[in-house]
Amino acid sequence: MAKKSTVKVRLVPEEKVDSKFYYYAKKPTSGLKAKDKLRMKKYNPATKKHEWFVEKKLPPHSK
Secondary structure: OOOOOEEEEEEEEOOOOOOOOOEEEEEEOOOOOOOOOOEEEEEEOOOOEEEEEEEEOOOHHHO
8 A cells, every 4th residue: 555645734823823723734745845844824714814824733633
């Protein structure tokens, strides 16, 4: 069976890590971008602004 080429990561707001709102994204498991932490600018409806979202570990129950 083949290895997975991507892994699911959770993106949370950079300023408020304990926010109720988050995104899920796919990240490659190998290559140059696999080592870097994912950081994307996304819309946060709680603050009604575009903010930076950073990668955090998934909770253990969602794997």
